[in-house]
Amino acid sequence: MGENKPETAQQSGMFADETGSQLPLAMQYDYTNFYFGSGDDAFGMLDPFDEWYKDAKPAGYYLYGLPMQSAPTTRVDIRNTNTGEVHQGLLNFASYNYLGLSYRPEVKEAVIEATHLYGNGASGSPILSGSLEVHHELAERVAAFKGKEAVLLFPTGYSVNVGVIAGLMRSGDLIVADQYAHASLVDGMILSKATSRFFRHNKVEDLERKLKRYDGKKLVLIEGVYSMDGDVAVVPEIVEVCQRYGARILIDEAHSTFIYGENGRGVAESSGFEDEIDIHVGTFSKSLGGQGGFVAGSQKLINYLRGFSRSRFFSCGLSPVVAAGILKALELFEAEPELRAQLWKNVDFMQTGLRDAGISVGDSECQVIPIMVQDDARIFKIGEALMKEGIYINPVKYPAVPKHKSRFRMSISAAHSQEELEEGVRIITSVLQRYDICPKTEGTITSTTG
């Protein structure tokens, strides 16, 4: 038993125990097992990881990062790197593109025009030569849209959170984040060297416990819509506690800007607390189908961050081509409020369809829908079955989510047609029934392939 060195070639890559039973490495381990390791060699984890990954990849991990051979529209062509097969016309429930703007002809035209004017990249840091006219125009337009004094653009959404948090907070300060906060928020906490705490998801009493023990500068980090669960921050309660303890608030509205609120300004707007929240973060990669992100707030805040957000001024500026595409997408968003109306109609249809089929979607109330499978061992098999049946959707398992909370993370777009949504519900229900993830009820749809 225990730490026996594999003796034969046949044992390599397998966990052999005293009883003779063999379990695939893919089922025994996951990424967390290869994060920490003792020893003196910085490459000490490479061989064990490699041995595991050789087994794990064909067992299902290949489903991540599959090459897409078409634009991320509602139908996509995906190359299966395990078999080499190209799955054509898969129903796409994996891409963000919530408003279907990334491939709109007007956006493409704006991108082409900007390419002719600017070429490809910004060719410099935004604090030096990498701020082009299109960046200034975009920042002003976003500030006007958000109803804030100023906006600072960043080349990625990740770099916004890292740069803002580390730019503002210092060693000895306190940052408290919701436990489901995105990795970019967590990495900002780490980089700031401030004391970091986490409160239980949306539990304000736990947030209060963390805040009341501490005197000094305090910052609380929340998201508008949480990206793995599709549920919404309890903003009124959080604001009340933060005000009582003198804590500033940062809200990351990556998945809620251009979606929530009367004007689409996000959950801060829909909850009626825009002015009480100090720092508003958003991205251009989700609803607008572009890339990059922004922070919006007071002019003083933006002036300060311009000087202290290292992730921004030590990166090349956002590509002017992308910035021009975002500008056009923003223009379309403002001119076509029916896009958001259609998205919410699609969300309602899909949520109702899945719930009626007995499929758990957790506490989601928006276009981010977790289809709860809660079966870590079979999530990849189910993902393969969905792909064979015509659905492209991302499996999510531990450690991205807690153990036994594996799920498919579905993204709904305003561009999905009624027929596509119906087909999606039908296929997903059929496959989940086959795996006993949801109840088999009389009259429910059977597999499209018989």
Added chain:
Amino acid sequence: MPEDRGYYYFNNGLSCLFEMPTGDARRLLPSHLQPLEVQHGRSILSVTAFDFYEGDGGAYEELALSILVPPLVKPGYLLPKAALYPFIVATSTAHGRKEGIERWKLPHLMRDIDVEFTEGEDKIKVAVSADGDPICEMTGTSHIFEPADLLFHSFVTDETGNYKSNLTMRGTGYSEHEFERGSLTLHNHEMTAGLTIDEVADYPFREQWMKGGVEVFTPLENV
């Protein structure tokens, strides 16, 4: 089976993992071990309780408080599920304590504890005290019980050196989940002296419950 291994058979083994300050974890560890960080500045306290009914230490109950550390990884060798450093152990009998100290060099509370297991259908509660002074109450819950065979590295240190044992937990039923349904109450006590109790999470991020199992230790090896 080689006789130099230690065998300890139990009805229930409950081990829950709680976030704790990395600074405390570092202070509790010997200098050659580093604490894992589950979040920035947050390491892992493992609270484990057993009711052994038979084995090398006889029948007794045990409470172990440990810090999770990186396992010792060597190319070609099996990877353990986790590695831990028990910084204090307590037992309900002197015989169990003697076994732990003399054979496995584990640091012990030098008096008997009282451990009360209360098992429900999908929940188990453990209340631990010594001479009437409460030490902790912990509740764990179940998900799906399946047979399991798990390898851990257990590190110990004393004045003679630093050691590791391969610890195998094999059970007819093992449940593990991260549904955050359990709880922990720690009391100020000699056993919990190294912990900032207010800073230890009062709910586990992982709950591990094994039924009908055996804990097998390989002989200590120098590390």
